[in-house]
Each structure stands twice: as C-alpha cells, then as structure tokens.
Amino acid sequence: MxxxxxxxxxxxxxxxxxxxxxxxxxxxxxxxxxxxxxxxxxxxxGINRIIRLAYFEHPLYVPLLRRAYELWRETETAFGEQLLHITGGLDAGAPDGRVVTGSLAACREHDLPHELMDAAETRRRFPGYRLAEGHVANYQADAGFVMSxxxxxxxxxxxxxxxxxxxxxxxxxxxxxxxxxxxxxxxxxxxxxxxxxxxxxxxxxxxxxxxxxRLAIPERQVLGWFQPKVPAHFALGAFPVSIVESRHGSCYQFPVFGVPGFKIGLYNHLRQHGHADSLSREPTEADEQALRRVLAEVFPDADGPTLALRCCLFTNTPDxxxxxxxxxxxxxxxxxxxxxxxxxxxxxxxxxxxxxxxxxxxxxxxxxxxxxxxxxx
Known part of the structure; x- marks a missing residue:
C-alpha cells in the first residue's frame, strides 16, 4: 500500500x-x-472571484487577506500568468447596513485607505451604478478579482x-x-x-x-452574464468589483472580463438548500429573473440579453x-x-x-x- x-x-x-x-x-x-x-x-x-481588503464580514480576515495578496503575486510570478487583477471595489448599501458598516469598520481598524461616497457621487464616478437614494458606497482601491x-x-x-x-x-x-x-x-x-x-x-x-x-449547508447559487446596453460603463478599468445591498438582496458583480458579458450574482439566490448531489446544476427562468430584478434596480445599463447562466454551490455555516x-x-x-x-x-x-x-x-x-x-x- x-x-x-x-x-x-x-x-x-x-x-x-x-x-x-x-x-x-x-x-x-x-x-x-x-x-x-x-x-x-x-x-x-465561473472565471473569477472577488478579492477585497475592506472585509465587512469581520476585521479578523484582513491580516489573512494581506498575506493572501502577497501569495497570489508570488503564485502568478512562479506560474508565469497573471491571476490577480486590481479594479478597485465598492461596498454599497444603506449607511447603517451590514455591508457598509462592516466595510468601514475593517478600514478603520486596519488603516486601509478608503473613500465614502453618496449615491450621486458613486454614479458620477462609476456610471454603471444606480444606488438607491440615501445609500452610500465605500470605495477601497486594492479590491479586484482572482482568476479562480x-x-x-x-x-x-x-x-x-x-x-x-x-x-x-x-x-x-x-x-x-x-x-x-x-x-x-x-x-x-x-x-x-x-x-x-x-x-x-x-x-x-x-x-x-x-x-x-447539519452545520455545513450546501446552497445553490447562479451566476449570470448579461450584454450591457452601455458597454463602456462595465469595462475593465471603468467598473470596480462590488458588493451591493439592494431591495432584492445583496449582490456581487464584476467588470466584463474573460468571457462576454457583465457578471453578477445574488447572495442566497433562491435560498435552495440540500445535499450537494441533489442540487440542480441547470439554470432556470426563475434564476434569470432573480438576477434581472437586481439588474433593473441597480445596473439598468447592463440589463441586456442573457449571455450565460451557470450554477455553483456555497456551503454555509450558521455564522x-x-x-x-x-x-x-x-x-x-x-x-x-x-x-x-x-x-x-x-x-x-x-x-x-x-x-x-x-x-x-x-x-x-x-x-x-x-x-x-x-x-x-
């Protein structure tokens, strides 16, 4: 043996x-x-995943992230291929919501340079966004994505x-x-x-x-790629990665990169849980409509034809x-x-x-x- x-x-x-x-x-x-x-x-x-230092989930993650950035750079140098792309990132929503307050707390505890903007300033700087009135966005320049x-x-x-x-x-x-x-x-x-x-x-x-x-619960997620109506607003270099709290839930999104279309996902999507082998990997009309509700509210200039839908799995702990x-x-x-x-x-x-x-x-x-x-x- x-x-x-x-x-x-x-x-x-x-x-x-x-x-x-x-x-x-x-x-x-x-x-x-x-x-x-x-x-x-x-x-x-699904091509890529967001990386960010302004970590609203808990400030304890930030030291790990700093080391993660260093190691991603070492990995891509050793492999000879760029894996980490820096775009800047927004954490947006209600001023007293979990995403914004947690993002600001991480920035303040770890002295991360950041900029808090209201909805109008966010739209002026990044025209692809239409935040709800009264919502704000915390911008942190080190965010981006890793080629997963x-x-x-x-x-x-x-x-x-x-x-x-x-x-x-x-x-x-x-x-x-x-x-x-x-x-x-x-x-x-x-x-x-x-x-x-x-x-x-x-x-x-x-x-x-x-x-x-009973504590590690698989959850079905769906990622969508959509043809922007105004491509320049969602291009790499013009659109930062982001986490946005909206009326339809918290969503995450990327500039157009790697494959055609603006990429968006919705946390907890349709709240479908079960064993990993029993969860469907086939996207449905309901999956698309859940994403389109967020597009229509927050990213109307990206609300064009569907280019791709792909299922993946989260596995969630209670906290x-x-x-x-x-x-x-x-x-x-x-x-x-x-x-x-x-x-x-x-x-x-x-x-x-x-x-x-x-x-x-x-x-x-x-x-x-x-x-x-x-x-x-």
Whole structure:
C-alpha cells in the first residue's frame, strides 16, 4: 500500500493551494478529487472571484487577506500568468447596513485607505451604478478579482512539478485513523495511508466530517452574464468589483472580463438548500429573473440579453465564517471547509495555513474565528 506524508481530499480552491505548498516544502503529497481538475460541480468555476481588503464580514480576515495578496503575486510570478487583477471595489448599501458598516469598520481598524461616497457621487464616478437614494458606497482601491479556475490549474500544475501525485475522478468513500497516529483513506479505486489528512471537500464536507453534517449547508447559487446596453460603463478599468445591498438582496458583480458579458450574482439566490448531489446544476427562468430584478434596480445599463447562466454551490455555516481546524482528538486530520461563499480569495494563504497545520499542528495566523467548536456552542 502506498504511503504519503499528507493526503489532500478535495482539489479545489483550498486543496490545490495546500497540495502546492506541501509539495513545495518537500512533503510527499497525494491529492484526491472526485471530479475533474478543475470542474464545474463545486464552488470555484465561473472565471473569477472577488478579492477585497475592506472585509465587512469581520476585521479578523484582513491580516489573512494581506498575506493572501502577497501569495497570489508570488503564485502568478512562479506560474508565469497573471491571476490577480486590481479594479478597485465598492461596498454599497444603506449607511447603517451590514455591508457598509462592516466595510468601514475593517478600514478603520486596519488603516486601509478608503473613500465614502453618496449615491450621486458613486454614479458620477462609476456610471454603471444606480444606488438607491440615501445609500452610500465605500470605495477601497486594492479590491479586484482572482482568476479562480486558472488559479487552481496553477496550484495543481506547480504541485505536480514538485512531485505531488494528483488523482482526479477518485472520490473518497471513507477515512479512519490508524494505530500509528496516521490515517487510512479508501476511495473508489484504492486505499492509501498517510501521516496527515486534509479534508477540503467543499459542499461534500458533511459527508466526511459528521460534526458538520447539519452545520455545513450546501446552497445553490447562479451566476449570470448579461450584454450591457452601455458597454463602456462595465469595462475593465471603468467598473470596480462590488458588493451591493439592494431591495432584492445583496449582490456581487464584476467588470466584463474573460468571457462576454457583465457578471453578477445574488447572495442566497433562491435560498435552495440540500445535499450537494441533489442540487440542480441547470439554470432556470426563475434564476434569470432573480438576477434581472437586481439588474433593473441597480445596473439598468447592463440589463441586456442573457449571455450565460451557470450554477455553483456555497456551503454555509450558521455564522457564515469558515471552519479551519484540526479534528478534536485527531490532530492528524485538518478540515478546511465550509467557507460560506466567500472563501476563494483566501486560497493562497489557506494553502500556507493548511500546510502549517498538517506539518506542525499550528499556524502563525490567527484562526480563532474559524474553530470548529464554536459551532457546538
């Protein structure tokens, strides 16, 4: 039976970065992925994902983000391809809403340069936006997007170049601790042993960690790309990435890039939850209309013909923070999921974090917000 230093189960955002970092450190790594690499069944497809420093979710994320930016730059230099694009970013909504107040709190606590604008000034600076009267936008210049699928390809390619063994289309059926303090993993194709195991299986994490079965809830999301009526308003260089609170919910959007059309998504979309295998990946008319309601209200100049609709999955915890921890009583097993729909931007630094946890059992980064036991309280 083949034996490895670390097995990484799930080669998506976090798993691919962990496999790369572990291989870079000289570890013998096996990566296992149930689908293709990359694939469109999980949480990381659809061209790109937002990255931002003005993090309204919690100020504790900001130090991790600063390191993530550094590592994304290192990764793209090593891979020879730009992965991080800076566009500036807006966090917009009611002045007392969660997005604006949280964004401002992160900026103030971490001395991030920022600019608060009213709806009229936002429209003057960025004509694609039509914020509701009385709403405001916090602008932070360091925001942008990461090329999500290309980043996974980069991490996997470099991991293999350093000796990692990566096996796609090989779902794990189960795992168990061994008498020597390691792990044994069984897949549809074989059995493997290692000193350490990283579980980064995204929307399937509840299948592999019983403590998360009822706490890591997959949710169906739909991304849309629409032909702008005024293309110049949504071009790269003219349109910043953004999170906007509207009457129809909080939405996130990108300038036109990579494929035709203005990209937009709606947090919690149609609030469809279930096991990852049971959620439909086929977009519907209802999905399109949910996105068009936001377009009509906030981005009317982008409300043109549909160019593409794609489904992906969020996996949400009750407090919407990550779970990054070792399992109680099993320090050889690290979990890195769920990430509640806002995890991809952290993949570069999480590769470093997970490699630390798998090799040393601790990390220099503050992970207190992500402890598993908080969800049992």
């Amino acid at each position: 083949a034996h490895y230093d670390v097995i990484v189960a799930g080669i998506g955002a976090m798993g691919s970065a962990a496999a790369h970092e572990l291989a870079r450190r000289g570890q013998r790594v096996l990566g296992l992925e149930r689908f293709d690499i990359p694939h469109a069944m999980g949480s990381s497809h 699928e290309r980043a996974i390809i980069a991490h996997v390619t470099m991991a293999m170049a350093r000796g990692a063994e990566i096996r796609a289309r090989e779902p794990i059926l189960g795992w168990e601790p061994t008498a020597g303090g390691g792990v044994r993993v069984t897949t549809a194709r074989g059995t493997y042993e290692a000193g350490r195991l990283i579980l980064s299986t995204g929307a399937w994490i509840g299948d592999h960690v019983p403590a998360l079965t 919407e923070h990550f779970v990054v921890d070792t399992l109680p009583g099993l320090p050889q097993v690290t979990i890195a999921s769920p990430c509640s729909g806002h995890g991809f931007k952290f993949a570069s630094v999480m590769g470093e974090v997970l490699a630390d946890l798998a090799t040393a059992g601790t990390s220099r980064h503050d992970l207190s917000l992500f402890r598993l036991d908080r969800l049992a309280a």
